[in-house]
Amino acid sequence: MTKTPTDDDIVRLARQAGLDLPDEFMAELIDAYGHVRQMTERLSAVRPHGDEPAHVFVASAFLPGKD
Amino acid sequence: MVSELAFLTIAQASRLIAKRELSPVELTEACLRRIEMLDNQLDSFVTVTAGRAQAEAKAAEAAIMASGPLSRLHGIPYCLKDIFETAGIRTTAMSKQLADNVPARDSHCQEKLAAAGGVLLGKNATWEFAHGGPSWDVLFPPARNPWDRTCSPAGSSSGSAAAVAAGFAPATLGSDTGGSIRSPAAACGVAGLKPTYGLVSRRGVLPNCFSQDHAGPLAWTTEDVAVLLQTIAGHDPEDPGSADVAIPDYAAALTGNVKGLVIGVPTTWLEKEAPPSAATMAAFEAALDVFRGLGASVRPVTLPPIEQFDDAKKIIAISELFTIHAADLRKRPELFGASLRYRIIAGGLVRAEDYIQAMRLRTELARSLQAVLSTVDLLMLPTSEPAGKLEPVLPSSLFTRPSLTAAFNVGGNPALSVCSGFDARGLPFSLQIVGRLFDEPTVLRAGDAYEKAMPWRDKRPVL
Numbered sequence: 001m002t003k004t005p006t007d008d009d010i011v012r013l014a015r016q017a018g019l020d021l022p023d024e025f026m027a028e029l030i031d032a033y034g035h036v037r038q039m040t041e042r043l044s045a046v047r048p049h050g051d052e053p054a055h056v057f058v059a060s061a062f063l064p065g066k067d
Numbered sequence: 068m069v070s071e072l073a074f075l076t077i078a079q080a081s082r083l084i085a086k087r088e089l090s091p092v093e094l095t096e097a098c099l100r101r102i103e104m105l106d107n108q109l110d111s112f113v114t115v116t117a118g119r120a121q122a123e124a125k126a127a128e129a130a131i132m133a134s135g136p137l138s139r140l141h142g143i144p145y146c147l148k149d150i151f152e153t154a155g156i157r158t159t160a161m162s163k164q165l166a167d168n169v170p171a172r173d174s175h176c177q178e179k180l181a182a183a184g185g186v187l188l189g190k191n192a193t194w195e196f197a198h199g200g201p202s203w204d205v206l207f208p209p210a211r212n213p214w215d216r217t218c219s220p221a222g223s224s225s226g227s228a229a230a231v232a233a234g235f236a237p238a239t240l241g242s243d244t245g246g247s248i249r250s251p252a253a254a255c256g257v258a259g260l261k262p263t264y265g266l267v268s269r270r271g272v273l274p275n276c277f278s279q280d281h282a283g284p285l286a287w288t289t290e291d292v293a294v295l296l297q298t299i300a301g302h303d304p305e306d307p308g309s310a311d312v313a314i315p316d317y318a319a320a321l322t323g324n325v326k327g328l329v330i331g332v333p334t335t336w337l338e339k340e341a342p343p344s345a346a347t348m349a350a351f352e353a354a355l356d357v358f359r360g361l362g363a364s365v366r367p368v369t370l371p372p373i374e375q376f377d378d379a380k381k382i383i384a385i386s387e388l389f390t391i392h393a394a395d396l397r398k399r400p401e402l403f404g405a406s407l408r409y410r411i412i413a414g415g416l417v418r419a420e421d422y423i424q425a426m427r428l429r430t431e432l433a434r435s436l437q438a439v440l441s442t443v444d445l446l447m448l449p450t451s452e453p454a455g456k457l458e459p460v461l462p463s464s465l466f467t468r469p470s471l472t473a474a475f476n477v478g479g480n481p482a483l484s485v486c487s488g489f490d491a492r493g494l495p496f497s498l499q500i501v502g503r504l505f506d507e508p509t510v511l512r513a514g515d516a517y518e519k520a521m522p523w524r525d526k527r528p529v530l
Binding site: 010019020021022025028029031032033036043047051053054 | 374378379393396397405408409410413418425428
């Protein structure tokens, strides 16, 4: 597991994400992020380079006449 | 008489309308009167389009008298979760962010229902943007459960399920990103189907999570769900996720015969990872016995850990949700209800790497799920526990409580919830029936056969 961010780290990350929130809402974000981080840590398994995600660009969907 | 008419199923009403023994005007007026008299107990509607419904019903009656019904929905009243865009009718998603939102164009589903001759009664309460709730700090109060008004109808298609159970409308549409059709259907004792991803167009349905949103029907019976699905299923080039597949005759699939079907039960989930209560498991075992009695066989199956489905689902969802609402979260976060804001705001801190990893895990899980379903015809499990009290819940519960429904949004599989009895308080139990991709006919056949074998459809809530 990577180093657990402090509340100050989370505030900095939030501001980098454009979230300059009032204290009340920043506290919500810090609490919620604790839950989200537990999930992202569990997702951090090493996968093969070619392991495709569930979304891919389907060129045929953009052929003329498809829309 | 009002109640008798309002409690007609779509199948019953359409037969009477076709024989010209029931007027769409009479049926619509019966629904509108029940809504007017009783919805102050349930808050299942946020907008009632009475004048429009009366006009549509009169037009339907004239057309049917002249040349017969266009479809089984001709002259049938219906409503829509308030995230389906309706031209000229306010569509709010229960959010102060959209308090004045009046779309210029109908959603694809509304176009289909209108073209079939349905009669729009109005828009149903939802959790805010189909995700945060129940909430008391959004545009309208939360809907209540008609079986017990102190209880929750679950979410997010809360008002849709409550309205059908209460006899306000025989038909409605909801949306389901992690269980939002099936859970309210379960809590309110109605039938609700999350179709296969891409079978029903999402165009004009306010998005929750693009890659896991499903629009689908709720009605009193599975037979009625099949009628609605027949109307709304089909390819739509304006929905990038829409599937170009042949649409079968869903009503023809309702043979009542489930003999020989093989039913898989994810025992590890139910015994270890997310065990339901003893009462819920007893109701579930009783439902399985009904299927055994009808000639199906039941066997245990092993699915990937439920936590993996939840992790993939929630990281994907929170990332997409944040992106959808980012501008409003930055500029006017106070206009969101606290529940929704809590549930999406941390999405701004999810890294691209985490999102892609979740999407990679989704691929793996979807393949595993389809592999298990290649060995059985259906999966069955409870949809959820019977309804609890309608009261504020910790918004963090979304992250901490395992879900028996979200896995099938990850996999995209069709999943139906039907009523499977009542608990000691008189609140409905639920059975979830999950099928192979695009195999709605088998899912509906099983749900319909079960409903017809049991007496649960004979009991309605009393308001």
